Amino acid sequence: MAPGKVVTPGAGLDKAPGAPHPALMPHDHSHDHPHSLLPSDPALRVKALESILTAKGLVDPAALGAIIETYQHKVGPQVGARVVARAWADAGFAAALLADADAALAAMGVSGRQGEHVVAVANTPQVHNMVVCTLCSCYPWPLLGIPPGWYKSDAYRARAVREPRAVLADFGVTLPEDQTVRVWDSTAEVRYLVVPMRPEGSAGLDEAALAALVTRDSMIGTGLPRRPGSAP
Amino acid sequence: MSRVHDMGGRWGDGAVRPEPDGIARFAEDWHPRALALTLAAGALGAWSIDAARHARESLAPADYARFSYYEKWLAALADLLVARGMVSAAELRDGPAETETAPAPHPRRLAAADVDRTLARRAPYSRPGPAPAFAPGDRVRTRLPARNAFIPGGHTRLPGYAAGQVGRVVISHGPHILPDANAHGLGEAAEPLYTVAFDAADLWGVAERAGDEVTADLWQSYLAPA
Structure with missing residues (x-):
């Protein structure tokens, strides 16, 4: 890029004129x-790619803003909490959700990318369910939003299948000795929603109040729902 | 274990660090932009989700290990764009080529007005295909070693820890697109998909607690009767 020409913001910002690009220098990874x-700086990497894709007519920056708005403010675990609360409040809905989650979610108007094939798994006094994706970080986005950092971490991906109870201890959760753990490794396009057990003391609460007890982690299986009266 | 991403059961990664409840926060200012850029580029339809996963898995192991999640996405995005001829290596190095007039938008460029509808769209991965050979309750043995049967080093969704193991079919999902074929442009090749449960003691030699189980979602060609 010659000096004096109009430079699209962000592209190639980390190299001085005339200096070899750092990526062309001897480096520790494959060329x-x-x-x-x-x-090499990831923030500049994003800007560079965005500049190229925008200039080539492949991406509209306004669409990027709309995507960010969706996942920062609109789609999140409050959606899944609404589903779980309805299952707690309505035995007929719970049965329908466990039998065919896709139909039950469609009836609630819940759908989206990475939620094409949902299976709801209910915790019981005998079985505690926990979800991981060891091969990447598959996650039920339309129900829970973007995955938290820990879900994508090597530690969670590596350990959840071998030592789920030790991982639960990292979350401050201890299961009863007589409760079996079943860990669901999401290796296909099926996304799992854990339906936690309805907490004691929640009788008489309406769906909105029940939904406030449902935490994100309780729907992944690394947490338990709040008890009524505990701080949100 | 043939690739660095296949880390289930690995030792030594340390504690898992919980985060506050609610909508997960982006840890860095550039993370949401990286996410949005990847989704918007994916909407062009030039690659499948299977090809995108394979691109991330194909990063050099040292890069895969040191890159954060969204850095992996960005690197795979750049590699895919070049592999599909949509962006040149020179453009990655030097920035956009200077042109007299801006090129016309790609016919499938995602418009802001279509974002909500696109993200909320349900685009299933199930397909018409062969009848299932197994039923819930059947015992099956998984392929050993975990590998792509078409392409050496290719994409597969059989985790190494579950290779060569005997499990029990717990759910039959019907035919789904086979990632091992679709990631490599070999067609969708839909096959019956099953959730298979394994006894943790079989997988690891010893379970944290007797009776604990791990399930994985596995395609029919990964499985043989046991």
Whole structure:
């Protein structure tokens, strides 16, 4: 890029004129991968890619803003909590959800990418369910929003299948000795929603009050729902 | 274990660090932009989700290990764009080529007005396909080693820890797109998909507690009767 030309913001910002791009210097990773041609700072890498894709007519920056707005403010665990609360309040809905979650969710108007095939699994006094994706970080986005950092961490992906009870201890959760753990490794496009057990003392609460007891982690199986009266 | 992403059961990663309840927060200012850019580029339809996963898994192990989640997405996005001829290596290195007039928008460029509808769309991965050979309750043995049967080093969704194990079918999902084929442009090749439960003691030699189970979602060609 010659000096004096209009530069699209962000592209190639981390190299001084005339200096070799850091990615062309001896480096510890493969040069077979084109991504190594991008700036090494990830924030600049995003800007560089966005500049290129925008200039080529492949991406509309306004659409990026709308996607961010959706996952920062609109889609999150409050959606899944609404589903669980309805299952707690309505035995007929609970049976329908466990039998065919896709139909039950469609009836509630809940759908979206990474929620195409949902299976709801209910915790019981005999079985505690917990969800992981060891191969990447598959997660039921339309129900829970974007995954929290820990769900995507190597530690969770590596350990949840081998030592789920030790992982639960990291969350401050201890299960009764007589409760079996079943860990669901999401290796296909099926996404699992854990329906936690309705907490004691919640009789008489309406769906909205019940939903306030349902935490994100309780729907992944690394947490338990709040008890009524405990701080949100 | 043939690739670095296949980490289920690995030792040594340390504690899991819980985060506050609610909508998960983006840890860095650039994370939401990386997410949005990846989804918007994916909407162009130039690659499948299976190809995107394979691109992330194909990062050099050292990069995979040091990159954060969204850095993996960005790197795979750049690699896919170049592999599909949509962006050149020179553009990645030097920024957008200077042109007299801006190119016309791609016919499938995602418009802001279509974002809500696109993200809320349900685009199933189930397909018409062969009748299932197994039923819930059947015992099955998984392929050993975990591998792509079409392409050496190719994409597969059989985790290494579940390879060569005997489990029990607990759910039959019907035919779904086979990632092992679809990731490599070999067609959707739909096959029956099953959730298979394994006894933790079989997988690990010893279970944290007798009776604990791990399930994985596995395609029919990964399985043989046991």
